[in-house]
Amino acid sequence: MASPPPPPATPDGYIVRLADVRLDLAGPAGPVNVLRGVDLEVARGERLAIVGPSGSGKTTLLMVMAGLERASAGEVAVAGADFAGLDEDGLAVLRRGRIGIVFQSFYLVPTMSALENVAVPLELAGRGDAFARAAECLASVGLAARSGHYPGQLSGGEQQRVAVARAFAPQPALLLADEPTGNLDRATGEQVMDTLFALAAAHGTTLVLVTHDEAVAARCDRTVHIVDGRIHQAAA
Numbered sequence: 001m002a003s004p005p006p007p008p009a010t011p012d013g014y015i016v017r018l019a020d021v022r023l024d025l026a027g028p029a030g031p032v033n034v035l036r037g038v039d040l041e042v043a044r045g046e047r048l049a050i051v052g053p054s055g056s057g058k059t060t061l062l063m064v065m066a067g068l069e070r071a072s073a074g075e076v077a078v079a080g081a082d083f084a085g086l087d088e089d090g091l092a093v094l095r096r097g098r099i100g101i102v103f104q105s106f107y108l109v110p111t112m113s114a115l116e117n118v119a120v121p122l123e124l125a126g127r128g129d130a131f132a133r134a135a136e137c138l139a140s141v142g143l144a145a146r147s148g149h150y151p152g153q154l155s156g157g158e159q160q161r162v163a164v165a166r167a168f169a170p171q172p173a174l175l176l177a178d179e180p181t182g183n184l185d186r187a188t189g190e191q192v193m194d195t196l197f198a199l200a201a202a203h204g205t206t207l208v209l210v211t212h213d214e215a216v217a218a219r220c221d222r223t224v225h226i227v228d229g230r231i232h233q234a235a236a
Helices: 058-066 088-098 114-124 130-140 156-168 186-203 214-218
Strands: 014-027 030-043 047-051 073-078 099-102 174-178 206-210 222-227 230-235
Touching: 014 058, 014 206, 030 058, 030 206, 030 230, 047 058, 047 214, 058 073, 058 099, 058 174, 058 206, 088 099, 099 156, 114 130, 114 156, 130 156, 156 186, 174 186, 186 206
Parallel strands: 047 206, 047 222, 099 174, 174 206
Antiparallel strands: 014 030, 014 073, 222 230
16 A cells, blocks of 8 residues: 655644644633643654643643634644634544544444444545455454454454554544543553554654553653643653
């Protein structure tokens, strides 16, 4: 299979650029400042870990990058697109082609086989090779023999590997992972992370992941710490 084209990026090589990003959400006692002026740049091909205490804004920051949460203020540019110029349909198209997401929960369709789950985003994109590509992706995560099994017939680690295969199937420029091993035991989690990092390296995919696991963060090129909605420090 031919290599995918280089991921879209800004002219200076950043695939994610956040400038003074703020996010306020309504709460019973008034607005809650979840993100408080975040500046962050992620280079094409970089592997970035986002760490911080519970409630610090890690997952929210990831959701802003994915276009699943709209920033209240600031600039968000991801995978060659300025979010300010995109409506919800435009953001959905961007996610479908350029941004892959792996959640802590697997979010597989229980009535679909592993093969069908991986093929879904490809079918939505109108690809005629959806099932062939899905089979290829399942093989890449070691699940070729389980392609006909339903989620309820798979272990937690197998389900997460299906979710990883689904996220990589459209060959996204950017992959966002939110505590991808949070529901797995350590040994299984390590296997899933090995798969995730190997696929990112093979495809030149930029990887941004939220994690509480110091060992996972240590595998990344850079770690960003977020505390109370602000970038607290960054270490190479």
